[in-house]
Amino acid sequence: MERSVGEERIFSGRILGLERHTVILQDGSLALREVVRHPGAVAIVAFVSEQLLLVRQFRFPVQKYMLEIPAGKLDAGERPEDCARRELLEETGYVPRFLHKLITIETSPGFSDEIIHIYVGEVEKSQEPCPDEGEFVEPVLVDSKEVVKMIIGGQITDSKTVSGILLAFAGRESDKYD
Amino acid sequence: MERSVGEERIFSGRILGLERHTVILQDGSLALREVVRHPGAVAIVAFVSEQLLLVRQFRFPVQKYMLEIPAGKLDAGERPEDCARRELLEETGYVPRFLHKLITIETSPGFSDEIIHIYVGEVEKSQEPCPDEGEFVEPVLVDSKEVVKMIIGGQITDSKTVSGILLAFAGRESDKYD
Numbered sequence: 408m409e410r411s412v413g414e415e416r417i418f419s420g421r422i423l424g425l426e427r428h429t430v431i432l433q434d435g436s437l438a439l440r441e442v443v444r445h446p447g448a449v450a451i452v453a454f455v456s457e458q459l460l461l462v463r464q465f466r467f468p469v470q471k472y473m474l475e476i477p478a479g480k481l482d483a484g485e486r487p488e489d490c491a492r493r494e495l496l497e498e499t500g501y502v503p504r505f506l507h508k509l510i511t512i513e514t515s516p517g518f519s520d521e522i523i524h525i526y527v528g529e530v531e532k533s534q535e536p537c538p539d540e541g542e543f544v545e546p547v548l549v550d551s552k553e554v555v556k557m558i559i560g561g562q563i564t565d566s567k568t569v570s571g572i573l574l575a576f577a578g579r580e581s582d583k584y585d
Numbered sequence: 586m587e588r589s590v591g592e593e594r595i596f597s598g599r600i601l602g603l604e605r606h607t608v609i610l611q612d613g614s615l616a617l618r619e620v621v622r623h624p625g626a627v628a629i630v631a632f633v634s635e636q637l638l639l640v641r642q643f644r645f646p647v648q649k650y651m652l653e654i655p656a657g658k659l660d661a662g663e664r665p666e667d668c669a670r671r672e673l674l675e676e677t678g679y680v681p682r683f684l685h686k687l688i689t690i691e692t693s694p695g696f697s698d699e700i701i702h703i704y705v706g707e708v709e710k711s712q713e714p715c716p717d718e719g720e721f722v723e724p725v726l727v728d729s730k731e732v733v734k735m736i737i738g739g740q741i742t743d744s745k746t747v748s749g750i751l752l753a754f755a756g757r758e759s760d761k762y763d
Contacts, residue, residue, distance in 0.1 A: 409645045417596050418603055420619045423696055425596055425603055430645060438719045441598045442646045443621055445696070466694040467587045467608060468620045473694055510736070512744045514693045516644035516651055518601055518623070521693055523744075541616045558688070559756050566690045566701075566744035573751035578737050 408433055409440070422446070422480065445521035449491040450478035450567045452509065452527040452575045453501060459554045459572065460530060462498050463545045474547065474557075475565045476572065478523065487524040499546040500536040503528040509578070512570055525571040527578075586611055587618070600624070600658070623699035627669040628656035628745045630687065630705040630753045631679060637732045637750065638708060639741075640676050641723040652725065652735075653743045654750065656701065665702040677724040678714040681706040687756070690748055703749040705756075 413429035424444035432438055453460040453476065466473050479494030481487065488506060495501055506528035514521045538544050549557070554572055557563045563572075591607035602622035610616055631638040631654070644651050657672030659665065666684060673679055684706035692699045716722050727735070732750055735741045741750075 408643050411645075420605065421617060423603075423619045423621065425601075427598065428645065432719055433643075433721055436719060439599060440645045441601045443601065443697075445693075448695075465586050465611075466691070467589075467606065467618045468696060468698045469691050469694045469700070473691070475694075510739055510742060510747070512742050512747060513644070513647050513651070514744045515623075515697065515699055516647045516653075516743055517626075518646060519621075519693065519697070520646045522647070541610055541614060543611055555755060558752065561688055564688060564690050565694055566692045566748055569688070569690060569748040569752065570744050573755055574736065574747065576755070577733060577751055 409438070412437075441518060443519040443521070445519055446483070447481045447522050447524070448478055449481065449487050449494060449524045449526065450476045450571055451491050451495050451503070451506070451530075452476055452525065452571045453495060453499075453503070453530040454528070454551065455501070455530060455548060457551055458548045459551045460499055460501060461547045461549055461554070461568075463547050464543060473565055474563050475568045478567060488526070491524070491526045495530065496533065497537050497539065498544045500532060500534045501530040501546075502533040503530045505529060509571060509574055512567065514566055523567045525567060525574070527571070527575045587616070590615075619696060621697040621699070623697055624661070625659045625700050625702070626656055627659065627665050627672060627702045627704065628654045628749055629669050629673050629681070629684070629708075630654055630703065630749045631673060631677070631681070631708040632706070632729065633679070633708060633726060635729055636726045637729045638677055638679060639725045639727055639732070639746075641725050642721060651743055652741050653746045656745060666704070669702070669704045673708065674711065675715050675717065676722045678710060678712045679708040679724075680711040681708050683707060687749060687752055690745065692744055701745045703745060703752070705749070705753045
């Protein structure tokens, strides 16, 4: 357990906040903790029959194009499942026939409070994508077994995408672990 | 592609850095990007025969105890595999008989450059743990099939842990995807 005894707000931006806390550790000593605040997000493992619906986009912090499951940040007060449907439609033009909650992951619990609610579902095309202004996202359909091979082969490396897709497959085969 | 045309350094801390960039998007318009800089880390999916070696620790940003694979930040200039051996020994007192690279994941590529190099290996006890000052980490051995059930059941939720463990199992069964 670590208890904050002093908080310094360093930055409050459009998406992120940054705080520095002085905390008391369990042996009574003091330490500093740098903490990135994030609004939380959702992501969707979206099956189109035997294919998975992914999105390709440039990620500025890591300076490369990445193949990920559709995802987006929660608006203030928004229910995660509503956010999943909204982001899926905006980024891909698809809508879910059904959605199940898979897991909520912490992406970087050592320095950030970001959580991502991951859903799995079967989806179908409804309209053209309608991304937010300044968002350039390319929907890509990939055979689902090929996607697993791309993860094993290191071509898909985003943590929510690796977690969500492998968990969707593990859940299907969970009788193996009984 | 997004190209930075203006950079503001907001914070430089003990672990994190924070920058705000003005970027040119592919349609020529301008946007802001808040970017958290991180030194990178390693993590180890450590098998002890049919068990997995996990660590339990309090994570201040998310205010809870979490069960994770052993992990730690890269020191400046340190080779990832050396870091994996060092962190494993410090946190658990175990040493690897062998280590293989599994994957390098991006944890939050939308706002951070953090990458985690994940290894898998068979490990054995060598000495008592010797954690860094102010680090309170409890090693825990769990049956490996039980760990997968804990991921499916939502009791293990850390992204590097979910990604690494499920990938280690998927890799073992990768002939399924041929």
